[in-house]
Amino acid sequence: MQKVCLTVNGREVSAEIDERTLLLEFVRDVAGLTGTHNGCLEARCGCCVIEVDGDVVKSCNVLAVQVDGAEVTTIEGLAPQRLAPVDHITTQSLAGMYRPLEAVRGTPDDLHPVQAAFHRCHAVQCGFCTPGMVMVLKDYLEENPEPTRDDVRRAIAGNLCRCTGYQHIVDAAMEAAAELRGDPAPEGAAHGATAAADGG
Ligand code: FES
Ligand code: FES
Structure with missing residues (x-):
């Protein structure tokens, strides 16, 4: 010991x-x-x-x-500051397993930009891979603020996702990169606009 x-x-x-x-x-x-x-x-x-x-x-x-x-x-x-813990289990808080932000009385503003982008871009299905994906992308985007979609795919090459097909994860990474750079959000742009622009 x-x-x-x-x-x-x-x-x-x-x-x-x-x-x-x-x-x-x-x-x-x-x-x-x-x-x-x-x-x-x-x-x-x-x-x-x-x-x-x-x-x-x-x-x-x-x-x-x-x-x-x-x-x-x-x-x-990554986002410990403002999220309040669930203090008691109710039917509503269990239903919140499918609305986790509501369950902890948080909002997307409480999250790290990579987490918030995953939320916006529907980059989570079962969620099992998500913590590792988010940690890798947080680290990668801090060092590489202007990645291409192929750069992002290489960055997550060591992370497996059985659910999403990776497209929405790459969308989320591109949105998070833009937010971390401080780029203004394009007017009326929905997530995935970058995917359409470069062929997905
Ligand atoms: S549990 Fe560590 S890489 Fe799979
Ligand atoms: S969301 Fe299920 S493994 Fe990635």
């Missing part, structure tokens, strides 16, 4: 853990942040991507002891 201490979304989390504990397991089971998903445990699907000291990593491919002392950001850390 070994003591590991990480700062996760600004909160210090420490525990005595088996040296074989994956960073993914630490985040989910010790820090209790289940937005980071386990899709393969083989560094193939990208569902488990988080940031460690500013770089994205597949957290199933890293031991927690290897990053002792690191600053970690998970999907829950």
Whole structure:
């Protein structure tokens, strides 16, 4: 057993853990942040991507002891400021599983621009891949503010989505890039306009 201490979304989390504990397991089971998903445990699907000291990593491919002392950001850390937790379970809050923003009494303005673009562009179906996609794209767009659609496809090459066919994810990335650059939204433009412009 070994003591590991990480700062996760600004909160210090420490525990005595088996040296074989994956960073993914630490985040989910010790820090209790289940937005980071386990899709393969083989560094193939990208569902488990988080940031460690500013770089994205597949957290199933890293031991927690290897990053002792690191600053970690998970999907829950991207928009933590204003979202209120659901304080009690009701029929309405369960129905909110299909309207998650309403369930936590949030609005798209509460979200990181990549999350908000996913919401606008319907880039989520089952949502299992979404946390990893968002984390990868957040990191990529910070470094590459003017990507082409092909650049975005290359950026998410390590992330698998079984549902969407990727088109709306690329749409969302292009909209998020424009917002992060501070470009004014084209008047009357709906999401996907960039897809039409470059052939999808
Ligand atoms: S669970 Fe880490 S890449 Fe699939
Ligand atoms: S939305 Fe279902 S796997 Fe991507």
